Amino acid sequence: MDYPELAARTRRFSLGAPRAVTVTADGAHVLFLRSSGPEDPADKLWVFDVAGGQERLVADPAQLLSGADDLPAAERALRERLRLSAAGIGSYTLTPNGAGVLFTLGGRLFRADVRTGEVAEVPSAGSVVDPRPDPTGQRIGYVSAGALHVIDPDGNDHVLAAEDGVTWGLAEFIAAEEFHRFRGYWWSRDGRSVLAARVDESRVPRWHLHDPANPDQAPTTVAYPHAGGPNAEVTLHLLDLDGGWVDVHWDRETYPYLVSVSWSEAGGPLITVLRRLQQHGLVLSVNPRTGETQVHAELADPRWVEPVPGTPAYLPDGRVLVGGELAHDGYDARCLFADGSLLTPPTLYVRRVSGRFDGDLIVEATDGEPSEQHIYRVRVAAAGTGVEARRITTAAGWHIAYAAKDTLVIGELSLEHAGTRYRVFRGDEPVGELTSLAASPPYAPRPVLQRVTDRRLPTGVLYPRNHVTGRKLPVLVDIYGGPGHQEVLSVRSRWVERQWWADAGFAVVVIDNRGTPGVSPSFDKAIHRRFADVVLTDQVDALAALAEKHTDLDLSRVAIRGWSFGGYLSALAVLRRPDVYHCAVAGAPVTDWALYDTAYTERYLGLPDDGSDVYAHNSLVEIAGEPPAGPDDARPIMLIHGMVDDNVVAAHTLRLSAALLTSGRPHSMIPLTGATHMAAGGLSERLLRLELDFIRRSLPSA
Template sequence: MRLRFFVLAALLAANGPALLPGLTPTAVRAQQKLPLTLEDIWAKPTFRAASVPGFNWMNDGRYYSALDGGSLVQHEVTTGKAVQTLVAATELQLPGAAKPLAVDGYTFNANEQKILFTTATEPIYRHSSRSVYYVFDRGTKKLTPLSTGKQGYATFSPNGLRVAFTRDNNVFVTDLATMKETAVTTNGVKNNLINGSTDWVYEEEFGFAQGFFWSPDSKQIAFYTFDESQVPEYDMQKWGNLYPEEYRFKYPKAGEKNSVVSVSSYDVASGKTTKMDVGPEPDQYIPRVMWTQVPNTLSIQRLNRLQNKLEILHGDVSTGKTRVALTDTNPAYVEINDDLRYLAGGKQFVFTSEKDGYQHLYLHDMSGKQVRQITKGDWEISAINGFDAKTGNIYFTSTEGSALQRHLYRINLSGKGKQRISEAGNGTDVVNMSPDTKYFLNTHSSAGVPSVVSLREGSTGKLVKTLEDNAKLKQTLAQYDLGKFEFFTFKTSEGIELNGWMIKPSNFDPAKKYPVLMHVYGGPSFGASSTQTVLDNVGGGTALTNYLWHHLLAEQGYIVVSVEGRGSSGRGAAFRKATYANLGKLETIDQGEGAKYLGGLPYVDKARIGIWGWSYGGYMTALAMTKNADLFKMGISVAPVTNWRYYDSVYTERYLKKPQDNPSGYDDNSPVQFAQNLKGKLLLVHGTGDDNVHFQNSIAFVDALIKANKDYQTLYYPNRNHGISGGNTRLHLYRQMTNFVLQNL
């Protein structure tokens, strides 16, 4: 076993609390550390991390803009100093209004003379929203509503003369000179046909909601159309009134009918719409659409329903004709991400593929012929962050340093000159690079250490200015009695090395026997996303709030552990796709191996090991409590899938195929099938308004437990979605979870 220690108190000592009047350093050291409370974590801003809100790069790479007190302010990159107020809050006050607009977002047009401000933004699902938009002219200081009601995804044309947006399942375009609004489509109908935005399953599983795209010359708008008329509806009850309200939306479960998706292009000048040829097969996916650098040429990615064959189509929008430029296949499934880049000049593009076993960069000509593989190695690209057309350098984030870390690198299109740009050391970097790649905003954290947000030079990574060091949060954390956080690895009985972390009580005594609570997610990652719970970032792979809750449990005498099993990202395709066609089997084995390993440690009470998780982690908890019933004394399963037949088509079939073709993959690892094995104490938690993992899942599992005459406890949150949040909800939930752990482990 290899351990790498992160003792939080030591890491934060240099930023400890300021001396109070009359106290000597010795007296401060002798002060009693504060105990963590659920109120501190969930109800107060005690541990709220600071960031840089509303950050946007400006055309001149020397400047960025950010919202500040309701005003839009320009800052100089090299100093971080505010150099001018672009729009004062007082200029965002409508005639007769008592106060300025409460702005929650903004975008510039191409020459930065007009700005779209968003207000009253209303979230719909994970990525979708609608807002009231206003156009502000910096020259005339005029503030104008974009349209009536609420709109979606309002976007300037590249030449800044028009704005396209969605409303009521249709696409519209407004001429800013006249404010004349033109309907691009008129046939949109709720729960039937969608233009310009995505349906539920595309939004959730392909990660985007806006479904229209301006051409680089501003002459065309490409847009999606979803015919969801044949997709079954899910009926979700909304509680509160005398009679519950029905909320019905289209949700394709595994094996059921999906939307039939088409792509069209609208010519702004003529008003003509041309439908693109995406092939004769209606039962397929179009996960990405973008414009190339060749005039009138649209790039369309076509994915078969089994998701193991991806084709890049190049289409002529004047005729609608398309041709296949590139095909990427995989025995399991093909990754979908945003890494496709068409290079200036219209002759080449960069694409990522894991055809050599790891996600790497490849250069192709426009016919699709591979020019070269740009990156190689037993590590994977997690995101492309920028491209410098002058030098031919690509900037990317990868796992080359460690599967637990993410750092920024640079390499030339020639495949030469690879260099790490991130500072030496551990941790995780989240990069926002300027369009000209001269600078990047870097958010760096490591296990137990809050994020530091800094501006850095793109070519060298040299620090320009620290924008937020979260010193206040570090000082706050230093006042609390936090345990010892450490990473570890171990080998399973199959010889597979797994990563994990462990939080021990601050007063840990190796001569004692401690109960252990394991935290699990366990689900597969897809594209650039990472579902790892073992990462070298501030929460160790979890949110800071969960990280602190785990420390709170450590204060109560528990060891908290997370073990990353097969199916997770960062270690290549073989490790991630080992679970293909049989979700739950290997993941459950690996969590069981983790429990056995922990039970063999001299300071662990193997009769008192518990497990908890949310979403896929809730599914894993339910499986662990039934298939590994002898290993776990208690479990908390939050918002679990309990039968993959109940979950959506895109996600489930990607990893399990269709249920018609792989019934055993669906049934052999469903907790519903093993309810009779339950031995330990189980708490089942779900929001009744969960549009993602439906409440139906918990109902099915409870019904199976009743039939098996098994005892359990339930905790249901009315109208709460998959995140189970809002008001006091999280505080209430974690109080119940804490009590359940204390009473049963």
């Protein structure tokens, strides 16, 4: 079986691998999801008993659900925002003692006992989305058809909040897609009240997604907040189970974005709110009796604010943990602060706070090498006692962590092995590993990773396995290049598909330009209001620098391919620099930034009507509409787009195609019927041969 088919059947070797790892609050168990094997897409719920070092099955969807697993619309939308294509159990939540687990199948609610393995369906009044137990373990909250429900200890189902045309307890599109806040309600510590988000999308424009391959089906209508347009109105309310209601007060006109909410055992609710252009934000504590808020920290940056996941949060001594940037005294770092005091060394680029371990913080961070991420144990010291962050992981690669009480799980990804290896520790002692049933890729790529130019841009070069030095190779630049995402990682899975391209006869080049994370805040934010210029300049300069070091790269034959922002960058490259790039594959590209969502686009480009030409300057449609200067400037483009993509709607590619046609530029288009932005289910892998054929036909002969 060749790579594209094998990758499609195994979902790029992810099926059968553990995911959604959680450590119970008492540290006694590690919960995770995993399917039965390398071609099984249905995830089951498993538990690893820390004391015994053994894992066992808790819940099998095949035994619990007869018939089709029809998901509620809100659940489908949530999975799309999470980029989750697996079937079976998509997610779960734990009771505070870790003994109970809640999950849904086909909109039905189930509760499992981790200790006994007993699973029972919990009757509900409607299709269930996002079930969550209260901290006492007696009640269950959930959302159904936009209404917030509570099931009491006697099994009675009450509607806590419902309103026509409004949703309660769900994250709106912007919160989930751009701020990664995937939930919309939070229980109080005593289980007697709920902090709930009310979302009114009545002002948001309605867009209609229709798959022309199914003309008998009505279009799907979505509320899509495009750049410069109105957002959903999001408010917070404290709802008592006995009917009481308190509004949470903050200046919503000035700070309309509700970015994060937490309500922990250590203190009351904490929220983070941002201005529309995200250059200023506030961390606020909420008085649960009155709804009044108090400022604990301000976040400010002339470009944009980038909160650290896992913050804000209360520390055990009552201080508020906040993530932010240190940009003075020569420092250029992402750090953690407790009530303004520095907790992490300014050499670290903090990426996430992932848990607590024996009283300390467990932090994922990078120190100097952006292709790697390591785990640090950060001492939660009182003010004035210094900073202490001890690195736990030693092997080169990318590490993730989950922690509670005295149990720590570390997931290791590396160039040295396939997949993610999850090791479980109690204290400093290893107690076992989570078993992976995933297939291994057919080869072990060995990319050459190095940093080039005066900007020290991270790059990787991959050759065919049978390459003979001195033989010139056409170049395939395989990129993303957008904010919030890196491609040049010391992780085997990032290079397996690229090895297939290399073995097809290419030198594969990957470049992380400025705007991608992991180097420094100033590196991240160099793209502010100038997407097209910075990213393309870095790509061109890095490619030239690599050709000086790798003399087998033939720069007279360069192809470029990418998806989403990478699709935008690929098309931009051949339109703006046809002297460098000779053909492009652009999958699901954002071609007109005025058609993309508010929070993402305005964060980087500002408002469309601010009087500048920023949007036009960065628009592919504008560039494509200009006739090529000469025949050598009309480089061929293959466009690919899912017809029911609700993130980057198909209008982007259709408008670009129309502009290319008008200006006489060669291009082809593959519409993916029924496909969303993920192009899941093996679809993207089965496109590979079509892309390869296009690139081979489009590149000049040697």
